[in-house]
Amino acid sequence: MPPPSPRIKGWCPGAWQPMASGDGLVVRVRPPLGRLSAAQAVLLAELATRYGSGTLELSNRANVQLRGVDPLQHGAVLQALAAAQLLDADARQEQLRAIVIDPLHQPSDGVLASAQALQSALQQAPEEVLQGLPAKFGWLVAGQQHALLTTVPADVRLLCLPAEHGAPAPHRWWVQPEGLDQALAAPTLEHAIACVLLLAGWSAAQARQRRAQGLHPGRMASQLAAYHSEHQRLPDWPLPPGVRWHTPPVPHPGGDAEPAPGWTAATGYLVAAPLGRVSAAALARLAQALPHTTGAHGTPPGLRITPWRMLCIEGLASPTADEWARQAGLDQAAHWITDSTDPRLRISACTGAPGCDQALAPTQALALDLAPQVPAGSHLHVSGCAKGCARQRPATVTLRAQRSTDAEGRAHTSFAVVREGTAGDAACLELPASGLRDNPRLFSEKIAWLTSTKPMAPKSTASPLPPSAAKPT
Numbered sequence: 001m002p003p004p005s006p007r008i009k010g011w012c013p014g015a016w017q018p019m020a021s022g023d024g025l026v027v028r029v030r031p032p033l034g035r036l037s038a039a040q041a042v043l044l045a046e047l048a049t050r051y052g053s054g055t056l057e058l059s060n061r062a063n064v065q066l067r068g069v070d071p072l073q074h075g076a077v078l079q080a081l082a083a084a085q086l087l088d089a090d091a092r093q094e095q096l097r098a099i100v101i102d103p104l105h106q107p108s109d110g111v112l113a114s115a116q117a118l119q120s121a122l123q124q125a126p127e128e129v130l131q132g133l134p135a136k137f138g139w140l141v142a143g144q145q146h147a148l149l150t151t152v153p154a155d156v157r158l159l160c161l162p163a164e165h166g167a168p169a170p171h172r173w174w175v176q177p178e179g180l181d182q183a184l185a186a187p188t189l190e191h192a193i194a195c196v197l198l199l200a201g202w203s204a205a206q207a208r209q210r211r212a213q214g215l216h217p218g219r220m221a222s223q224l225a226a227y228h229s230e231h232q233r234l235p236d237w238p239l240p241p242g243v244r245w246h247t248p249p250v251p252h253p254g255g256d257a258e259p260a261p262g263w264t265a266a267t268g269y270l271v272a273a274p275l276g277r278v279s280a281a282a283l284a285r286l287a288q289a290l291p292h293t294t295g296a297h298g299t300p301p302g303l304r305i306t307p308w309r310m311l312c313i314e315g316l317a318s319p320t321a322d323e324w325a326r327q328a329g330l331d332q333a334a335h336w337i338t339d340s341t342d343p344r345l346r347i348s349a350c351t352g353a354p355g356c357d358q359a360l361a362p363t364q365a366l367a368l369d370l371a372p373q374v375p376a377g378s379h380l381h382v383s384g385c386a387k388g389c390a391r392q393r394p395a396t397v398t399l400r401a402q403r404s405t406d407a408e409g410r411a412h413t414s415f416a417v418v419r420e421g422t423a424g425d426a427a428c429l430e431l432p433a434s435g436l437r438d439n440p441r442l443f444s445e446k447i448a449w450l451t452s453t454k455p456m457a458p459k460s461t462a463s464p465l466p467p468s469a470a471k472p473t
Contacts, residue, residue, distance in 0.1 A: 013025075013026040013027065013028045013065070014027075014028050014030070014091065014094050014095065015027055015028065015029055015030075015077075015078060015081055015086075015087050015094060016078070016087075016088075016090065016091035016094055017091055018069065018074060020071075020357075021067070021351070021355060021356050021357055022353070022354050022355050022356050022357035022359070023053055023067055023068040023351075023354065023355040023356075024052070024053070024067065024068040024069050024070055024071070025066075025068075025069040025070075025071055025074060026065055026066070026067055026069075027052075027065065027066040027069050027074070027077060028059065028063050028064075028065050028066075029044065029063060029064045029065070029066065029081065029086055029087075030063050030086075030094065030097050030098065031062075031063070031064065031086065031305055032085065032086070032097075033099075033101055033112065033115055033116065033119070034062050034099075034100070034101040034103060034115075034304055034305050034306075035302050035303065035304050035305070036064075036287075036302055036303045036304075036305065037300065037302045038287045038288070038290040038291060038300065038301070038302065038303075039084070039287075040084050040085075040086060040302075041283055041284075041286070041287035041290075041302075041303055042283075042284050042287045042288060043080060043084045043086075044056060044064060044066070044086075044280075044283065045280040045281070045283040045284035045287065046280070046284070047066060047077055047080055047081075048066050048067075048280040048283075049280045049281075051066070051069050051070060051073040051076065051077055052066045052067055052068045052069045052280075053067045053068030053355075054068075054279065054280050054281075055067060055068075055277050055278065055279055055280065056277070056278045056279075056280060056283060057276055057277055057278075057351075058273055058276040058277075058278065058305065058306070058309045058310070058311070059276070059307075059309075060152065060153070060307050060308075060309070061098065061100055061138065061152075061153070061307060062100045062101070062103065062152075062305045062306055062307045063305065064305060067351070067355065068355075092127070093123060095133070095135070095137075096122040096123060096125075096130065096133075097119060097122070098136075098137065098138040098139065099115060099118060099119060099122075099138070099139045099140070099141060100138065100139070100140045100141070100149070100152055100154060100307055101115045101140075101141050101142075102141065102142040102143055102145055102146065102148075102149060103267075103304040103305065103306040103307075103312045104145045104148070104259070104264055104267050104312070105142075105143055105145075105267075106143075106266050106267060109143040109144060109160065109162075109171075110143065110160040110170070110171040110189075111141055111142065111143040111160050113160075113189070114141050114158055114160045114173070114189060114192070115141040117189055117193055118139060118141060118158060118193055118196060121193045121196070121197060122139075122197075122200075125197060125201075129197070129201045129204065130200060130201060130204050131204060131208070132204050132205075132207045132208040132211065132217070133200065133203065133204040133207060134155075134203065134204075134207050134217050134218065134219045136219060137155050137200070137203060137219060137220070138153060138154050138155055139154060139155065139156050139157075139158065139196065139200075140152055140154035140156075140157045140158070141157075141158045141159075141160070142157065142158075142159055142160070143159070143160050143161065144161060144162065146159050146161075148258060148259055149307065151258070151393055152307040153392065154178060155177070155178045155199075155200075155203065155219055155220035155221075156175065156176070156177055156178070156196055156199050156200060156220065157174075157175070157176045157178075157183075158173065158174075158175055158192060158193075158196055159173065159174040159175075159176070159183070159248070160172075160173055160189075160192075161173075161174065169187075169188070171189075172185070172186075172187070173185070173186040173187075173188070173189060173191070173192035174186070174192075174246075174248055175192055175195040175196055175199070176248060177199050177220050177221075177224065178219070178220045178221040178224075179220060179221030179222075179224045179225060180224065180234075181247070181248075182245045182246065182247060182248075183245070183246060183247070183248045184239065184243050184244070184245060184246075185243065185244055185245075185246040186240070186242070186243050187242045187243075191240045191241075191242060191243055194240045195239070195240065195243060198237055198238070198239075198240075199220070199237075202235060202237065203219070203220050203223055206218070206223045206227070207223070210223075258308045259308065259310075260340035260345070261310065261337055261338050261339065261340055261342075261345075262338070262340055263316075264312070267312060267314070268301075268304070268312045268313045268314040268315055268316050269312070269313045269316040270306070270310050270311070270312050270313075271310060271311055271313065271330060271336050271337065271338055272308070272309060272310045272336070272337035272338075272342075272344075272345060273309055273310070273311070273335070273336065273337070274334075274335075274336075274337060274344045274368065275309070275344070275347065275348070275349050275364055275367065275368070275390075276309030277364070278335070279335060282329055282332065282335035282336070285328060285329040286303075286311075286313075286328045286329060286330070287303065289324060289327045289328035289329075290302070290303070290313075290328075301313070301314040301315040301316070302314050325338075341376070343371040343372050343374055344368065344371045346371065346374040346376070346378060346379050346380060347367045347368070347370070347371045347374060347379070347380045347381075347382070348367070348379070348380070348381045348382070348390040348391040348395065349363040349364045349366070349367035349368075349381070349382040349383070349390055350363055350382075350383055350384050350387075350388075350389045350390040351363070351364070351384070351389075352364055352382075352384040352401075353384060353401075356384055356385075358384065358385050358387070359384025359385055359401065360384055360385060360401040360402060360403055360413060361384060361401035361413045361415070361433060362384075363382040363383065363384045363401065364382075366382055366399070366433075366436065366437070367380060367382040369437050370382075370436065370437065370442070373442065373443060374396075374443060375443055378396035378397070378443055379391075379395040379396050379397075380395060380396065380397050380398075380399070380442075380443075381395035381397070381398040381399070381422075381423065382398075382399045383398060383399065383400050383401065383423035384401050385400070385401065385423070386400060386423050386424050387423065387424075388400075388422050388423030388424060391422070391423075392422065393422065394420055394421050394422050394425075395418075395420075395421075395422070396419070396420065396443065397417065397418070397419060397442055397443060398417075398418040398419075398421060398422060398423050398425070399415040399416070399417060399418075399436065400415060400416040400418060400423045400427065401413060401414075401415055402414055402415070402416050402430075404430065412432065413432075413433055414430050414431060414432050414433065415430070415431050415432075415433060415436060416429070416430055417429040417430070417431060417442070
């Protein structure tokens, strides 16, 4: 039996437009170009302590969320964010800054310059061009490490890659709309930015048209699929001179393409937060220790926000053997994960009850308790409802909270067990919450013995369009 449909609120909780939840407002902060200075990180910790729950969340869109914010204090939070240059002038500008930047970018790879150019172009674009853009529309800018970002949601991807041998310029650019296996190859950054704006403008126009028809606006992939279904071709976009459709140079890898905690050459040190949650005290301690490190090229070091629920500490080479690591609190296993074999890297869990008013059961404590049982190479996803906010792609085992009724008609909370699927897929088994923590069969193929119901196959991540639709006709 399919799970009940949860409420889809239709937007991401920004700073100007927070989302009400079970523990107060969720205020999402989008750090400019995916980076926090030491002072900005300390401020966020202070705001979380003073106005929120005392815990911050690292999202899969490389943002930082304040939870449990008192609605009466929302204005004070906005003032503090604006003073720290963490808030745009209005909600529209904030939405247009929904850009995920490869956190492993280096000074010479062109990623930062490409992201800056994109951000500037979006801010300067005529309002009528992007008016009505789908609320969750997002961009991704990446370089040679873009294979690590294939699971990050983005409607348009801008890839800046090294030029082929003998080329006159040091880089080449690829612009790929979500839902297509093909990308637009652009000879210059200016051409690439023009392609990005062209695709975003088309998506905005489609969204306006669909709303006028009483339909859901959709996003890039669904809009392209709907257009192709109606016209049997792709839109005849007016491409800039020299831009052509090509196959991207690197195929999408399978499985969880995410880096592990540890040092990354020429970038810094990756440290994970359990379930993406960071206590305000732990973040403040880390940020206050930053000035004692040496930043790249003499600049003050900062914290790069990643879409993997990790932080990248700039300019730090080997914290495990450094007194600085202890000073920063990185040796506190309850707050940080620095070991690439830590089983907590194999789990995902949403806020759960009571923090989320849609969640039917607590999730995070259960996920942490089950983490030692998750074998290497597997992943456990614990979701409070069928939305699956913590993980959109399939997991080895997904536990979805639900309301059930026993033989006597008494209501209780149980968990649906989904194998190799998502929170929205059909379950192969239902277990009471009390039967989960000591159940070695969860990650055993023997679980199939307990039911004759075959689990639903995971949702396809392939392009919704046939190969013949790769090029406009």
